[in-house]
Amino acid sequence: MHEVFDAVLGTNLLHANQHLADDNRAHFDKHGIYCVNIMSGPGAGKTSLLEKTLVALKVDWQVAVIEGDMTTQLDAERLRATGVPVVAINTGRACHLDAKMVHGGLHQLGNLDQLDCLIVENVGNLVCPAEFEVGEHCKVALLSITEGEDKPLKYPLMFHEANCIVVTKLDLAPYLDIDLAQLEANLQDVNPKAPVFWISSKTGVGVVDWLRWLTQRIEVSRLLAVVH
Amino acid sequence: MHEVFDAVLGTNLLHANQHLADDNRAHFDKHGIYCVNIMSGPGAGKTSLLEKTLVALKVDWQVAVIEGDMTTQLDAERLRATGVPVVAINTGRACHLDAKMVHGGLHQLGNLDQLDCLIVENVGNLVCPAEFEVGEHCKVALLSITEGEDKPLKYPLMFHEANCIVVTKLDLAPYLDIDLAQLEANLQDVNPKAPVFWISSKTGVGVVDWLRWLTQRIEVSRLLAVVH
Numbered sequence: 001m002h003e004v005f006d007a008v009l010g011t012n013l014l015h016a017n018q019h020l021a022d023d024n025r026a027h028f029d030k031h032g033i034y035c036v037n038i039m040s041g042p043g044a045g046k047t048s049l050l051e052k053t054l055v056a057l058k059v060d061w062q063v064a065v066i067e068g069d070m071t072t073q074l075d076a077e078r079l080r081a082t083g084v085p086v087v088a089i090n091t092g093r094a095c096h097l098d099a100k101m102v103h104g105g106l107h108q109l110g111n112l113d114q115l116d117c118l119i120v121e122n123v124g125n126l127v128c129p130a131e132f133e134v135g136e137h138c139k140v141a142l143l144s145i146t147e148g149e150d151k152p153l154k155y156p157l158m159f160h161e162a163n164c165i166v167v168t169k170l171d172l173a174p175y176l177d178i179d180l181a182q183l184e185a186n187l188q189d190v191n192p193k194a195p196v197f198w199i200s201s202k203t204g205v206g207v208v209d210w211l212r213w214l215t216q217r218i219e220v221s222r223l224l225a226v227v228h
Numbered sequence: 229m230h231e232v233f234d235a236v237l238g239t240n241l242l243h244a245n246q247h248l249a250d251d252n253r254a255h256f257d258k259h260g261i262y263c264v265n266i267m268s269g270p271g272a273g274k275t276s277l278l279e280k281t282l283v284a285l286k287v288d289w290q291v292a293v294i295e296g297d298m299t300t301q302l303d304a305e306r307l308r309a310t311g312v313p314v315v316a317i318n319t320g321r322a323c324h325l326d327a328k329m330v331h332g333g334l335h336q337l338g339n340l341d342q343l344d345c346l347i348v349e350n351v352g353n354l355v356c357p358a359e360f361e362v363g364e365h366c367k368v369a370l371l372s373i374t375e376g377e378d379k380p381l382k383y384p385l386m387f388h389e390a391n392c393i394v395v396t397k398l399d400l401a402p403y404l405d406i407d408l409a410q411l412e413a414n415l416q417d418v419n420p421k422a423p424v425f426w427i428s429s430k431t432g433v434g435v436v437d438w439l440r441w442l443t444q445r446i447e448v449s450r451l452l453a454v455v456h
Contacts (some may be wrong), residue, residue: 041270042354042383043375070355070385074378093385095323095355124382126270127298127323127353146374146397147271150302154352155270157298157321169374175403177430202405 017132020099024106024135031112032225034218035120037134039158040142041151042124045168047075048201049142049210050121054082056211061116061218066105068097068123075121085109096129097122103135117218126151130158138163138217145169145176149183152190159190164197166210171200245360248327252334252363259340260453262446263348265362267386268370269379270352273396275303276429277370277438278349282310284439289344289446294333296325296351303349313337324357325350331363345446354379358386366391366445373397373404377411380418387418392425394438399428 028035038046050065057063065086067076076088087105089097102120106112120136122129130139141162143151146169152159159165165187173180180198187196195213199206256263266274278293285291293314295304304316315333317325330348334340348364350357358367369390371379374397380387387393393415401408415424423441427434 041352042379043269043372069382072378072381074382093359095353123355124269125323125353125355127351128356131321144271144374146372146400150300151270153300154297154302172374172400172403175400 014131017099020103021133021135024099024103025137027106027112028118028135028137029225031115032222033112033115033118034221035118035134035136036138036140036214037120037122037129037136038140038142039122039126039129039162040124040144040168041126041147041155044124044142044144044147045201046121046124046142047078049166049168049199049207050079050119051082052201052204052207053119053211053214054079054084057117057215057218058082058084060215062114063117063119064109064115066097066102066109066118066120068101068121070094070123079121091123095123095125095127096132097134098132099134101134116222126155126158130161137221140164140166142166142168143183145178145180145183146172149179149186152183152186156190159187159194162191162194164213165191165194166197166199168199168201170198170205171203242359245327248331249361249363252327252331253365255334255340256346256363256365257453259343260450261340261343261346262449263346263362263364264366264368264442265348265350265357265364266368266370267350267354267357267390268352268372268396269354269375269383272352272370272372272375273429274349274352274370275306277394277396277427277435278307278347279310280429280432280435281347281439281442282307282312285345285443285446286310286312288443290342291345291347292337292343294325294330294337294346294348296329296349298322298351307349319351323351323353323355324360325362326360327362329362344450354383354386358389365449368392368394370394370396371411373406373408373411374400377407377414380411380414384418387415387422390419390422392438392441393419393422395424395426397428397430398426398433399431 197210425438
């Protein structure tokens with residue numbers, strides 16, 4: 001978050017965003033949609049993990065994606081290749097998706113009654129997206145092991161707020177000087193509650209565990225929608 | 229940049245920052261200091277490159293660092309181990325350094341007449357720091373090859389504004405699927421003017437070319453200070 005903005009108007013604008021986020025969540029709940037907000041720094045592998053995730057989810061569920069990028073449709077195109085509907089939102093100079101942008105994306109998606117799960121891929125930024133809820137039921141923070149074991153300590157808000165942490169690019173471990181035990185300890189330090197999945201989208205290792213966690217949550221969300 | 233902030237107050241606040249940045253630059257020029265603003269996403273290797281850079285620069289020059297991090301002194305400690313003075317600025321929730329923070333850092337550095345070069349290591353963020361000048365004479369954007377060849381297109385402001393681009397972690401190329409020729413073309417597309425250095429801080433490859441470029445600019449800055 002920009003400091004001056006925070007000092008002058010921050011509380012009110014965050015409050016306004018939270019109000020819209022709550023509206024979005026009520027909308028999701030009404031339609032029985034489980035919403036996931038995927039966040040990370042640039043190039044940590046959000047889109048690569050989503051390519052695998054969408055192919056798996058679409059076997060049993062109706063899934064859609066709202067894809068946030070400052071410019072380009074590059075990631076949206078990659079995800080459309082899975083056959084899942086993708087709404088691309090270009091944020092221009094904005095460094096994160098907010099609740100209003102996601103609300104606009106929902107209108108583009110059309111009939112929400114058919115949808116089981118909405119995945120929001122946020123702008124690649126380890127700082128600002130953590131400040132702005134979009135109405136999600138869970139926040140997933142990705143961290144590539146190429147970024148170093150110190151990152152949970154240096155960007156604590158993102159990892160503290162996450163309901164689930166996915167450590168990516170595990171296939172590169174033999175070629176890096178990273179101390180994975182220290183990374184695990186740092187994650188535990190910042191967020192002792194969130195499950196941590198250690199994966200490589202390239203080799204597939206760990207991806208099933210992530211999918212099992214995610215599908216269980218979608219399933220419970222669907223059951224709750226039926227019961228209520 | 230946060231969109232609402234941009235729409236409501238952005239111009240004025242950017243203008244205020246620019247005014248302070250101009251003051252900083254006048255201050256640098258008065259003291260014959262060459263100021264470099266180093267920016268990248270999290271974990272692209274700013275601190276690793278600076279560890280090598282400071283050790284080399286301090287042989288001939290008086291160098292200091294202003295180190296921006298949201299929290300922790302981890303990077304500041306790493307750079308202090310080189311023997312160079314480092315002022316650490318914790319930005320809290322702020323996603324970038326601004327001219328006011330750097331001005332505050334200058335006061336902590338003390339006697340500026342002895343200084344030849346000030347290096348500002350910005351917060352790890354490929355979006356927001358590009359918007360806020362701090363008074364620097366040159367902007368250096370780092371990009372790790374682990375982040376993917378599409379990043380210059382997806383984060384165009386950072387790479388467009390850069391006076392120099394350093395592509396890092398070249399030692400990992402054999403283990404990645406990245407298309408380096410496409411990365412080079414994408415950088416050229418966004419910024420045809422800036423020199424691009426391809427380096428690995430781990431093996432040292434390419435670091436001398438970067439140092440040659442940087443030291444030439446510090447040297448010219450010192451000569452200009454003597455002539456005027």
